[in-house]
Amino acid sequence: MADPYTILGVSRTADQSAIKKAYRKLAKELHPDRNKDKPDAAARFAEVTQAYDLLSDAEQRARYDRGEIDEHGNPRAPYGFEDFQGHGPFSGGGPFRSAQDGATSFHFSGDSEELGDIFADLFGRGRGAGGREYRPRGSDVLYAVNVPFENIATAKPFAINLDGGEQLEVKIPPGTQSGDRLRVAGKGRPGPGGRGDAILELTVTLHPFFRQDGDDIRLDLPIRWDEAVLGAKVRVPTIDGPIMLTVPKGSTSGRVLRIKGKGMARRQGGRGNQLVRLMVDLPQNDKSLEAWAKEWREKNEYNPRSKLGV
The missing domain is CATH 1.10.287.110 (DnaJ domain)
Known part of the structure; x- marks a missing residue:
């Protein structure tokens, strides 16, 4: 007061x-x-x-x-x-x-x-x-x-x-x-x-991993590198409980997938969507993965930053 x-x-x-x-x-x-x-x-x-x-x-x-x-x-x-x-x-x-x-x-x-x-x-x-x-x-x-x-x-x-x-x-x-x-x-x-x-x-009160974006709910979802490369079905939390989500083959960090009807309740009826941002999470000190990466690097010249002119 x-x-x-x-x-x-x-x-x-x-x-x-x-x-x-x-x-x-x-x-x-x-x-x-x-x-x-x-x-x-x-x-x-x-x-x-x-x-x-x-x-x-x-x-x-x-x-x-x-x-x-x-x-x-x-x-x-x-x-x-x-x-x-x-x-x-x-x-x-x-x-x-x-x-x-x-x-x-x-x-x-x-x-x-x-x-x-x-x-x-x-x-x-x-x-x-x-x-x-x-x-x-x-x-x-x-x-x-x-x-x-x-x-x-x-x-x-x-x-x-x-x-x-x-x-x-x-x-x-x-x-x-x-x-x-x-x-x-x-x-x-x-x-x-x-x-x-x-x-x-x-x-x-704030949620530990969900955040509101208008009528939508956003979530950052960690995925493994092999799930990103090969695609996979993974469990993802929603406000109503976990469900299975398909990660498309060749997904990169930052890609956003939409789950319809799992967002915020709307005044006019219905609900918004849940927007899932994929985040590739690499293991630490994995020697076999490091060896494979070195071998792959020697055989490939792929530059993901070429569109930026660098």
Whole structure:
């Protein structure tokens, strides 16, 4: 999260009245009940609420201004150390790290008495549209989630542990990328008008040998010199499991073979391709191969660089 003063658009010398006024304006613009068709508004609403939580507490604000705590309310550790305890002023005790799934959640105390008064003012002293009583939902919870590359590539669901221990199976829309956010209704904090939502901000983890190229997946495949010269059928990994691939006779390093339908899941349906680049891998200190190469060199004048004029 950025600097809370910047988030609320106030100066560092702003008094409580100015901070409260700035928050009221932003909360009215960004409240999820008024922006159901704008997923980013909920995350922004949670962000400004967290900023207001910190700056509206005189003690916490003073500690932040002195550099004793960060924008999440966590103690700033001495240089070279980090605090992993998640202590802070925001309802759930600051960031929560799940050791099982690597998800981080940020909680916002939007159901405090003071915030309730603000929402009553914003929405008609406790009355919503048509004179009905306004019952604010609980605040949303923002989770930072690491997603395996395989799940993104195949749009395969995966499970995370929410704050409180509940396990949630998350469906991955085809075409999802790092930085995308998914909304899960009713999995946020409770409130008089029902639970808020869980907002999942996704980061795709790197794969040890696959890499994404648009809708395609690229792979460098080592092959032996005899497989390159004579051709062969070899096992090649794909995101769905290994398959047999035909290496054409006379293949050279850098040649790219295409495997249809083994790439990334597409938003419009179907999948891209897997592009396999052949890399001839020679054994080290193979005396028989060295002897054969010397004999071959003496009998041949083939120059693969002649097309380059050298």
